[in-house]
Amino acid sequence: MYHVLLPLDDSEERTRAQVAATVALPHAEESVTATVLHVFRDEETAEKTAVEQTSAGKVAMKELREAGVTANARSGHGDPERQIIAVAEELDVDMIVLGGRKRSPLGALVFGSVSQAVILDSERPVAVTGRGASAE
Incomplete structure (x- = not known):
């Protein structure tokens, strides 16, 4: 089995892109x-x-x-970057699929970037999806 972690925010659009990337994996079902x-x-x-x-x-x-993918849900609280990495390690996932958001360099500097922090700090492969994708 290939275990994927999909950390969500409040965007349905980014969520759909994450799902599309996951169901596109070989033999996902x-x-x-x-x-x-x-x-x-x-x-x-x-x-x-x-x-x-x-x-x-x-x-x-x-x-x-x-799409036929086995899915389960989990919640946490606190700092998103730390929680994502901690859950990925705890579950021994094979990959983290993040929903990307476009920010200016200044916006990323001021507001921070969960995606960037996870990419830099995780020892797991990380895929960052674009927006506007669908699972169809």
Whole structure:
């Protein structure tokens, strides 16, 4: 089995691109398991909100399952970069599929970039999707 981690934010568009990249993997129906992760900023929200209750989580779980990919959901709280890397290590995933967002260099400097931090700090392969893709 090939285990993929899909860390989501609130964008359904980026989620669809992540799902499309996952279902496009060779033999996805037979050999890919996807863990959908949403990292909430605070513990209280993480405890009260299931991933499937978020709009992006609903989209990911529905589209992965419709494509025949085994999918499960997981939530966490705190710093997204650290949580993504920690969950990837804990689950021993084969790849992390991130939803990319276009930012100016100044925007990335001011607001930070989860994708950049995960790419630099993870020892796992990381794929960053574009936007506008669909799983069809």
